[in-house]
Amino acid sequence: MDGAEVEPARAGAREWCGLALLAVPLLVLAIDVSVLYLAAPALTADLAPSATQQLWILDIYGFLIAGFLITMGSLGDRIGRRRLLLFGGGAFAAASALAAFAPTAELLIVARAVLGVAGATLMPSTLSLISTMFPVPKERSFAIAIWMTTFSAGVAVGPVVGGLLLEHFWWGSVFLLAIPAMLLLIVLGRVLLPEHRPSGPREPVDLLSVGLSLMTMLPLVYGLKETVAHGPAVLSTLSAAAGAVFGTLFVLRQRRLTDPLLDVRLFTRRAFQAAVLLMLLGTIAVNGLFYLVPQYLQLVRGSSPLQAGLWMLPIAAASVFASLAGARLANRFGKRSVLAVAALIALLGCVAIGFTGPETGLGALIALVSLTVVGMAPAGVLGTDLVVAAAPPDGAGAAAAVSETAGELGVGLGVATAGTLVAAVYGASLGSDLPAGLPARAADEAAEGVAAANSVAATLPPESGERLASAARAAFTDAFAMTGLFSGAVMAGIIVLALIAIPRYGAESTV
Template sequence: MDLTVLNLALPALSAELKPTSSQLLWIVDIYGFLVAGFLITMGTLGDRIGRRKLLLIGAAAFGAASAIAAYSRSAEMLIAMRALLGIAGATLAPSTMSLIRNMFHDEHERQFAIGVWIASFSVGGAIGPLVGGVLLQFFWWGSVFLVAVPVMALLLMVGPVLLPEYRDPQAGRLDLPSVALSLSAVLPVIYGLKQIAEHGTVSAVPAVLVLAGLAFGAAFVRRQSRIPYPLMDLKLFRQARFSAAIAAYGLSCLAMFGVYIFITQYLQLVLGLSPLYAGLATVPWALAFAVGSLLAPRLARHLAPVSVLAWGLLASAVGFGLLTLADKSFGLAALVAGTVVMSLGMAPVFTIGNEMIITAAPPARAGAASALSETASEFSGALGIAVFGSIGTALYRSTLSGSMPDGVPSQTAAEAMATLGGAMAAAQSVSAPYGDALIDASRAAFVNALQLNAWIGAAVVVVASVLSARILRRAARDQAAAH
């Protein structure tokens, strides 16, 4: 919820704190950057000091930072608190999923618990804009941060009573050079990909950042193979279950995040929905994801993991295909139907896939395995936004350039070809016939971009289905032959 609730508060926040455009971007982005950067470190740290202990430390820090952020008096202060929230937030996924790994020893119970875990993320993301809208209707912008305080206080009260503690009794010391290398690998790549997505082109600075991050990543992997207690256990990738699940999970996130950025713009700028109604239009998607996550364990009782992954991904491909029907005539119906089918197909993949990932590791290293899962999600999401965003922007500009109405000034045309939002604003500066024609042309170009990315998303999840099925079936044949 904390990821989505801030977006509605940006106008009020900007009016009071008066951040620069660069500061505003950092207020939004630094949370996700530091969550991604610290996941691997927090996963291993939880294995070493205890998963419950790390979760409670993170909860205390998250609650305190949320309270301070609500009363920030400058943009710099808010950026610092958002950074602390990101570091504290990075303790959540590795700690909770690794606790599930150790608390539930029955496979079906563990799958159901992970389904609840994933459903909670979907519901939280869905209610974030709704809660934010209600709070901003009656209170100031800082109220959106205070929502987290009672939740963290409740966790601190009941966590020590309800949650058992688990740690790796053979844990070594935390390797600080590995921590530095992991941050140096993740942060430049995520930032560079985001810059590419925002501008729609690959310029020198983002490209250098991505390449530098990959170089640090290579050094990080090399170090992990040489130290006795690594942050990332490379032996996991030799297991077919782990490799198939991480491939399916990562490619699914790539396709879903890549298309989602176009869906949100389509709802508001093409269909003309208000932010509240646009948020309501995404609720069926989130609810379907929650339902699919809770039904996944029932599927797993009757189908092998390879079937759940393969058929779930193919079903989500049908959902992506429905998004290609999202033109202006019945666009909202096609979009809601497509996202619901996509969610119902992907949810079992996420649930069963994550269960396969964390059980591939020994129980003592479950935190490190779950951190790898979430890091794959963060990387794939950022890559999907960058790649799909660049492809969609290129097609939008190409289509609009070929259909630009006569009589639109060159400066206005250039502004319109930058983004769909820019086209809406630029259309207001020209006379009605030309402005209306520009809006129609830019919306049609954007719909073309959305439809192309929906086709690409469908292709990506089909590839994920085939790839994960081949990995698991080849491993099963090899195991049978060896036996």
Template sequence: MASLTTSDPQPRAGTREWIGLAVLTLPLLVLALDLSVLYLAIPDLSADLRPSGTQQLWIMDIYGFLIAGFLTTMGTLGDRIGRRRLLMIGAASFALASLLAAYAASPEMLIAARALLGITGATLMPSTLALIRNMFLEPSQRSVAIAIWVTTFSFGVAVGPLVGGVLLASFWWGSVFVLAVPIMVLLLLAAPFTLPEYRDPDPGRMDWRSVALSLAAILPLIYGLKELAGNGLAWTPALLSLAGLVSGVVFVQRQRGLAAPLVDVRLFKDRSFTAALTLLLFGIMAVNGIFFLFPQFLQMVEGLSAMQAGLWIIPLALASLIGSMLAPFAARAVRPAVVIAGGAAVSVLGFLLITQVSATAGIGLLVGAGVIAVFGLSPMGVLATDLVVGSVPPRKAGSAAAMSETSGELGTALGVAVMGTVATAVYRDEMAGALPADVPPSVADAGRDTLSSALAAADQLPPAMADDLIETAQQAFTSGLNVVGALGAVLMTGLVILSLVLLRDRPRIGTPAKDDEVTDDDSRAETTVSGTGGL
């Protein structure tokens, strides 16, 4: 890492940088919408393309798998070829892949298009975050910019179901993909005039073996964790996860011996950098464990439609927006460790309230608890992300941004896998001895598997017996949700302690730290190409 000092203040961003930030929010909206609108489109596209069950799963999952797998590669590639250039290439490719998905004539074609969307989508997140790091050098401005970056994504996820519902009510299922095209065109038109170019002047050669190893580490690990969450403990996903971990160890060892590594593992010697990535990993793990169960509770226990469930998620998005935007200002008054720990302590209360949700009167309490948990967690997301990208020299911003995003993807996978597995285990344990003896064996077996299976199996029973099965299954699912809430509270309590210990030396935002800001020499080492210009 470069020599660090605090001798000179960093230049403040001007009007052009803030306009550029508005442009950088465009791809975030597209990625957020793509994560949520497809769930609503699945029934229509399934009726049209008639995918098998396996094909339908790949249509849903391959996008996220490949985003996670290619984040590290794309972040480092942006450091080499230029972050604006990579962003524009990714935006153009994403628009073309969206059209391919919208007009797919077969399940195989749609799966291929979703795969392309995942690969091109992996260029967007690290590019936008790395450009923010380079455009906003002054710490207090950078933290506000990152807060806007985070809230934009949260807003997109929240309004996705509403936007999807409106589109599907008026157009065909492909319209949810076409939506990305005009937004990406606007980005391509505006970026050359509003975004400067940055690249590492001496990046070294791209190590393609490291690229292969990174894919061999991330893809089987994410896939294995997701399969463990969906189908329980089994040899194949467990071995895949293990293979991913082994590939990860080999990847790290290789990076240590390279002059121009794909990931500079020396960055992990910075305690703030490592602590911030850890907070992101486990904070996202905790909240996504709940988010995995949240819509299922609303739809299968409370009986809401997908659109209605989406409306109930809006308060959580508003809580995230408020918590995220308050975080950088709070961290100017008190140390980031205190803001993060205080927010995490608030979220503990939200998770504890989730342990009190019941199947008969739970929607108000669950949404309220979710609002408290998300509000408390939001400062962690903003300030930890700021610590990650702010702890590295500007020339390493792409790689750091990719590591931040990869940590989030792993946190999401772990949240679904660990919390989902726990919830399923609680459900099956409670259902094991709770079903009436006169329930047919085949129906009983389905009812003991998952809540969705129980609801489907209830159609085969007389009304009174079906009601008993549904009520029992809903109570068992809620018990699993309660246990996950307790685990989330324990996890967040640990993060309170972790942030106070590992980030205790970090000063208030805007206050120089001994090992915080890069020197002007390091900043100037970055190649900057301002003005207009295309790819």
């Protein structure tokens, strides 16, 4: 009938199989987040990198992913998202092979850099392809939930997989996991994944905008990482400030271009603003806890890395369940209601964590963290869905990149805040419970962290050493509990944001 609105086609078997294929590179990226830290000791013994080289080996991957997300999302909108995804998958496989067999630290740094750039092509491409494959809002929400739970599962099983590989093979084996996964993506991608090309002619990517995007993200991420590692300092503060200045210049540049790298008009939409802020706050809250739980398990409870990874599995299972259930419930009750109720559940869990202590059983603590994650997970899933839904079809790649960038910044801010809070609370708590007669130098070393305190305790007489180690464990437990309360405050903000800024059933209209 003339003038009637055409209903979008529901997804068929090809689309759901394509979603399973899109989960493969995301799973590889998620596992890659954690396995290198397990391989670092063996890698260091084999390649003998300097302290600076070791830092670059660990960090350059994340730096370049964050720096190139906006560029790659916009590039996919221009040249085709499937084309960019398959090219990025091939580059990721080749760089993984180079990293696995790198004979020197310098070559490994180069390989990690290429992995970061290639990784930046994969994340926005997969998410924007989902928006093409699943035009029905309810199906898209569920598909995004599956996509995001894949990443959560990968982060959780990464230490387990990495631990098993390192027990039987050399450190380079952790990189080889990506090669068969990316080859599968390349072979099946042309069959299962659709191509999305722009509806009209597009101008080439503006190189000045690319440079400004990099100069925004790289200093910001560096400043956050340095703050986590060494606390607030002049250099890290100046770095973050420089990123903010370049970010302002980037926005001004985009406003003047007829075909910008990122359509900043999206940020004038209330639903888009709220969705990005929702993702940022949710990521800050959850990563503050995720940053500390493995440390708590190993440093306070004495778990091995593999045991700590196994203890993290129930938390990952809770995230998977809540992400999938949240998408289903949002289709029935509306995004606003689900977000607010889920955040309330997380708030209650965070408050309970705030009252835990050394006497709390490990099973009970993991149950509380799992409950908290159940409430936190829907924020990421539904926030991502709102971001993608608010973008026009030809700008879904750039919008997906904004979503991923918010996630990257949220991880950095969450870890930075948790690290700063832990340092302050740990130092104050330990200082009031040090053994009598402890030398000033030993006290200063113990104040650096639980690991340092345990090292100092090993040099003391048994009674004093045990008192110091016990005090350090109690101080870290106090810091962990305080981080739970901080995450609870963030979740309270999410409740307010959901109730005042999120439409009940989301925003499906475009700019």
